[in-house]
Amino acid sequence: MKNDKxxxxxxxxxxxxVAIVVVVNLxxxxxxxxxxxxxxxxxxxxxxLMNYLQLRSIAEGNTSDFxxxxxxxxxxxxxxHLPLAINIPFADLLNKQSIRTLNRLKGQTPVLYGARESDxxxxxxxxxxxxLNENIMVLGGNYESALKYALEEFQPAFSSYREEKARFDxxxxxxxGQAAPQKRQQPAGIIPxxxxxxxxxxxxx
Amino acid sequence: MAPFIPEGLVNPELxxxxxxxxxxxxxxxxxxxxxxxxxxxxxxxxGYDFVVLRVFFTAGVTAMVGLTFLSFMxxxxxxxxxxxxxxxxxxxxxxxxxxxxxxxGGYCPGTSIVAATVGKVDAxxxxxGSVVGIFIFGxxxxxxxPLYTGSFLGNPFIYETLGMPRSWFAFxxxxxxxxxxxxxxxIEDNVNQTPKEIAxxxxxxxxxxxxxxLSMFALLFLPEQRKSNAREVPAHELLAMLQQxxxxxxxxxxxxxxxxxxxxxxxxxxxxPEEFERFALPGAINITIDELLGRRYRDxxxxxxxxxxxYSYGESGADxxxxxxxxxGFEGIYVLEGGLNGMFDTLFNGSDKPxxxxxxxxxxxxxxxxxxxxxxxxxxxxxRQAAPQVPVRTIIELETPGGRGGC
Numbered sequence: 304m305k306n307d308k309x310x311x312x313x314x315x316x317x318x319x320x321v322a323i324v325v326v327v328n329l330x331x332x333x334x335x336x337x338x339x340x341x342x343x344x345x346x347x348x349x350x351x352l353m354n355y356l357q358l359r360s361i362a363e364g365n366t367s368d369f370x371x372x373x374x375x376x377x378x379x380x381x382x383x384h385l386p387l388a389i390n391i392p393f394a395d396l397l398n399k400q401s402i403r404t405l406n407r408l409k410g411q412t413p414v415l416y417g418a419r420e421s422d423x424x425x426x427x428x429x430x431x432x433x434x435l436n437e438n439i440m441v442l443g444g445n446y447e448s449a450l451k452y453a454l455e456e457f458q459p460a461f462s463s464y465r466e467e468k469a470r471f472d473x474x475x476x477x478x479x480g481q482a483a484p485q486k487r488q489q490p491a492g493i494i495p496x497x498x499x500x501x502x503x504x505x506x507x508x
Numbered sequence: 509m510a511p512f513i514p515e516g517l518v519n520p521e522l523x524x525x526x527x528x529x530x531x532x533x534x535x536x537x538x539x540x541x542x543x544x545x546x547x548x549x550x551x552x553x554x555g556y557d558f559v560v561l562r563v564f565f566t567a568g569v570t571a572m573v574g575l576t577f578l579s580f581m582x583x584x585x586x587x588x589x590x591x592x593x594x595x596x597x598x599x600x601x602x603x604x605x606x607x608x609x610x611x612x613g614g615y616c617p618g619t620s621i622v623a624a625t626v627g628k629v630d631a632x633x634x635x636x637g638s639v640v641g642i643f644i645f646g647x648x649x650x651x652x653x654p655l656y657t658g659s660f661l662g663n664p665f666i667y668e669t670l671g672m673p674r675s676w677f678a679f680x681x682x683x684x685x686x687x688x689x690x691x692x693x694x695i696e697d698n699v700n701q702t703p704k705e706i707a708x709x710x711x712x713x714x715x716x717x718x719x720x721x722l723s724m725f726a727l728l729f730l731p732e733q734r735k736s737n738a739r740e741v742p743a744h745e746l747l748a749m750l751q752q753x754x755x756x757x758x759x760x761x762x763x764x765x766x767x768x769x770x771x772x773x774x775x776x777x778x779x780x781p782e783e784f785e786r787f788a789l790p791g792a793i794n795i796t797i798d799e800l801l802g803r804r805y806r807d808x809x810x811x812x813x814x815x816x817x818x819y820s821y822g823e824s825g826a827d828x829x830x831x832x833x834x835x836x837g838f839e840g841i842y843v844l845e846g847g848l849n850g851m852f853d854t855l856f857n858g859s860d861k862p863x864x865x866x867x868x869x870x871x872x873x874x875x876x877x878x879x880x881x882x883x884x885x886x887x888x889x890x891x892r893q894a895a896p897q898v899p900v901r902t903i904i905e906l907e908t909p910g911g912r913g914g915c
Contacts, residue, residue, distance in 0.1 A: 314716040318723065321577060328581045335736040335743065339801055339835055346828060347798050397747055421827035425750050428831050429743055466822025470849045473787040476856050477884045 336434015345431050346424075353414050353440045355453035355462040361414070362386040362454060370408050374417035374426055375446060385416070385449060393417060396426055397433065405435060416442035416449060420466045535622055537563075544623035546614025546630070553611060555699040558692035565685045573720070576678055576727055582737030585803075596659040613637070679724045686717045739837040746835055755830055756845040757817050759854040760873060763880045766790055772814025775844075778829040779820050789819065789848070797829045801836055809838040819844035819851075855881050 337345070353369075361369050362385060371388035373380050380390040391401045405413055415423040423441045430439055442449055443465035452461040541563045542548045551557025578584040610616050613634045615623060620638070623631030649656075667677035697707055741749075749755070765773035766789060775792035777784050784794040795805060809816070818826035818833075818841065826843045833841050844851065855877060862874045 311713065311716060315719070318716070318719040321573075321723065325577065325581065333736045333740055333742040335740070338735045339740065339832060341735075342835075343798050343801065343832055394747070394751055397744055419824075420822065421824035422750075424824040424828050425831050428828055429747060429750075432743060432835070465824075466847065466849070467820060467825050468849075469783070469821055471852045471856075473848065473852065476852060477787075477789070 335432050337432050339432075342428060342432050345437050346428055349437065351427070351438075351440045352463075352465060353442045355443070355449065355457070355464065356459075358385070358414075358442060358449060358453045359457065368410070368412060369414050369440070370411045371442070372405075372413045372415050373446070374415055374422050379418070383450075385446070385454070388416075393422055393426060396429060402430075402433065402435070405430065405439075412438050412440055414440045414442050416444075416446055418445055418447075420445050535625070538619060538622045539626065543619040544626050544628065544631070546623070549616070549619060550611065550614050555695050558696055561692060562689060565688060569682055569685045569720070572678055572681065573723060576675065576724075580727065580730055591663045591665075593663055594661040595657060596661055598656045598658070601655065675724075675727050675730075679721075679728055682720055682724045686721060689713070689717070741835050741837060743835075746831060749834065750831065755841070755843050757815065757842045758845050759851045760876060762817065762844055762851065763855065763877070767880060767883060770814075774814060774816045776816055776818050776829075777820070778818050778826055783821075792819075797825070797832060800829060800833055809833065809836075809841075812840045814840065815842050816840055817842045817844050820847050821849055822847040823850070855884065 360366050361371060364387070371385050373384045373388045373390045374393045374396070376392050377390060384390070391404065395401050415426050417423045417426070420443070427439050427441050431437060443463060444452070448464055452458060452464055538544070541559060543560065548557050549560055552560050575584065575586070575589070579586050606616070613620070615631055615634050617638060620631045620634045624635050667674050670677070769791065775789050777788050777792045777794045778797050780796060781794055788794065799805065818829045820826040823843065823846060826847060830841055830843045846853070858874065858877050860874065860878045862870045864870055
């Protein structure tokens with residue numbers, strides 16, 4: 304009987320412990336709206352790059368489906384920006400006000416650009432991680448290139464300009480001493496995890 | 509040791525030590541619950557003692573609730589948990605043989621060892637019999653192999669087969685357990701004809717039972733896993749880090765390290781495998797952004813030796829990979845400034861003469877770059893030899909292919 308009472312108390316203690324751990328966990332973890340894997344999926348899956356042909360039609364006021372968002376600092380924005388752009392400095396990206404501004408664009412797709420293309424991509428990544436809509440777009444290239452190739456001297460050949468493109472015949476410059484192309488290597492010291500043989504029944508009772 | 513070893517909190521070498529500790533605890537509990545007595549074990553079938561059922565139901569429900577909570581908090585990766593594959597016929601026939609032996613001998617394999625340890629002769633005979641059985645099974649394995657490996661059904665889960673979410677099934681199972689506890693107590697009292705006074709003196713288990721149901725009820729309305737866990741870097745910290753440019757490795761440093769074949773400078777190519785095979789920097793390895801968080805590279809990013817430098821054609825692909833990896837809590841990672849294009853621009857489009865002859869720094873830089881250019885063009889910077897592969901123990905390898913589980 305005494306044993307049974309102890310058991311009862313122990314189980315109550317265990318529940319209290321679990322409850323405390325869960326509550327502490329709820330308050331200490333970060334409030335992301337998407338898990339890291341979901342973010343990776345979102346940034347690799349859909350094509351979210353805007354080209355300069357589309358940019359031109361926005362700048363000329365032909366379409367109002369998009370809003371250009373300038374991620375550079377306020378001073379840089381004052382000195383000059385793409386037509387019809389609004390300014391959300393990269394440093395203030397996750398402020399409540401900025402997120403509210405972006406959420407309030409009903410039916411309009413934000414198109415991010417910055418001083419560097421990677422700023423715009425990272426801004427999109429962070430906004431997706433915060434749980435904003437996946438349709439946020441990124442302008443290929445940066446502010447300078449957009450100004451130059453899309454607005455000042457538009458050349459259709461440059462219309463899908465972006466950083467992530469091969470620009471050189473790399474192998475010609477950097478002789479690797481091998482005739483054949485390099486094969487995909489494993490990182491040194493890592494051996495792919497051995498999948499255990501599952502085709503054998505295991506015991507139990 | 510599920511959350512501890514993959515998280516790196518506990519050395520995998522200690523695995524066997526913890527196995528021993530857990531085994532001692534398991535044996536102790538079995539013995540304390542009275543499982544060394546065949547009368548107790550057989551009691552389930554005659555209705556006078558349901559302690560076996562209660563112990564196993566409690567163990568199962570405890571493990572299930574614990575796993576569900578750990579998974580919710582992101583402390584355990586359910587895909588790493590080993591699940592016995594289902595071979596339909598061997599499960600049916602083996603179950604029948606096992607049940608027969610259980611009712612005849614009064615033990616199951618685990619409890620027979622417990623009972624043999626406390627000195628029961630019949631349990632020792634039972635053990636000897638099971639050794640003979642194992643020998644017969646092994647010797648005539650070819651005869652029953654088709655039965656043994658027949659109708660392999662993979663790893664089906666009951667809740668998947670029924671088409672219900674995991675949390676609902678867990679809830680239903682907890683309800684069943686609580687009901688079973690109450691009903692078996694009734695049956696026991698009836699069969700043993702326990703006097704009312706003794707029965708009324710028993711402590712009430714209403715509170716723990718209610719809490720158990722309540723906790724599972726809470727999990728019904730929570731997602732299977734939270735969006736983030738305590739290891740991850742919060743978004744505003746990531747934003748602050750992204751504004752500082754100390755994650756960039758400049759072209760000169762990268763060039764120098766490539767020529768020196770520095771083993772602590774690991775280039776990670778985040779482009780697609782086809783692009784990597786067409787051209788990659790000497791000694792680089794290829795990890796695309798969607799492979800980054802995989803189990804395969806967990807150990808690789810877990811150790812903080814040297815610099816791990818992401819690169820892609822430009823800067824943005826590598827920079828996004830950096831952000832994803834940094835959010836996951838990886839340390840010692842960098843980005844090649846300007847990417848491949850920037851590097852080749854600096855290396856091969858630069859001039860051989862400094863613009864300002866009085867600026868010593870610029871002079872050094874230009875001389876270094878033109879020297880490096882020569883080396884690369886002439887093919888002197890050979891790819892460094894891959895280090896000999898040292899097996900790294902991972903959690904998967906720790907699983908011995910032998911039998912496991914059981915009581």
